[in-house]
Amino acid sequence: MIVRDGGQVAASTNGNTGQGGNLTVNASELVEISGSGPPGAVAGSSALLSDATGGSRNSGTVKVNTEQLIVRDGGQIAVNNQGQGNAGDLEVNADSVLLDNQGTLTAATASGEGGNIKLQVQDLVLMRRNSLISAEAGGTGDGGNIETNTRFLVALEDSDIVGNAQGGFGGRVNIQARGIFGTQDRRTRTPQSDITASSAAGAQFDGVVEIQNPNVDPTRGVVALSEEVVDVTGLIDQGCGTGRVAQSNQFIVTGRGGLPPNPGGTIPSDTVLEDLGSAPVPQARHDSGSAISTKPTRPSAAPLVEAQGWVINDSGQVVLTAQPPTVTPYSSWLTSVNCYVRSTH
Secondary structure (H helix, E strand, O other), X not given: OEEEOOOEEEOOEOOOOOOOOEEEEEOOOEEEEEOEOOOOOOOOOEOEEEOOEOOOOOOOEEEEEOOEEEEEOOOEEEOOEOOOOOOOEEEEEEEEEEEEOOOEEEOOEOOOOOOEEEEEEEEXXXXXXXXXXXXOEOOOOOOOEEEEEOOEEEEOOOOEEEOOEOOOOOOEEEEEOOEEEOOEEOOOOOOOOEEEXXXXXXXXXXXXXXXXXXXXXXXXXXXXXXXXXXOHHXXXXXXXXXXXXXXXXXXXXXOOOOOOOOOOOOOOOOOOOOOOOOOOOOOOOOOOOOXXXXXXXXXXXXXXXXXXXXXXXXXXXXXXXXXOOOOOOOOOOOXXXXXXXXXXX
């Protein structure tokens, strides 16, 4: 539903002929009230969704149910009363509400009691550029009530929420939101964005502003850190430098290496390979009435002996040998990070 450029949707009455009617708008996606008509237009200058009355009768009720409500560029949704009667009730149920560039939601009255405005908004109420939510009362009437329940309320650029009164008591403004940004409670309206429920009759006639946030402890889950400074030099492993051990590293020939017979076994240092000999060759068997067949005999291989040292041949290549010459071990110039001294027997 879109009402633009001075268009109006109204359920109004003039004089003392009767109460204002009720107006309900159900729109699945969008309700937009925006713009103004040309100067001198009969219908009025602002786009209007209204249930207003005059005289001594009370205004009716306007309900808007939609996904997104936009009121901007001077557009209005109003349940005002220009006479001695009371203003009506304005109820909005939406996912988001945008009031921009003098967009207003009003339940004001000239001399009667201010009306009631209830906003049930799932995500965001955003007010910008002199936008207004008002339940003000003129004369001796009391200010109306404004109830807003939303996730976030943002009011910027002199956008106000007002429940003031002239000669009566100020109204009651109740806001429940996880976050409120750009506005705060003040007794009087200022060039900034304000939330007020005051009375021109004096501070003793002021109304009530209640702002409720969820009980969230910002320090919950914070871990207290120790103030003691840790010396990181003690956490670094120190390598073995020259002269830091009693003896240098050694190369020791300990005998046979290899793998143990089973995973849980060990290899004694004096274990040597045993010559088991060659397997016996079975004799050919002669059966009467059958052909004589023989199988070739596989020559036995020389037993393997584990290398016990190494030599350099005439070509300069290193060759592992089972019978190394007598050598004199030299200390390695490399130093190990984890050094130890091993004694041999």
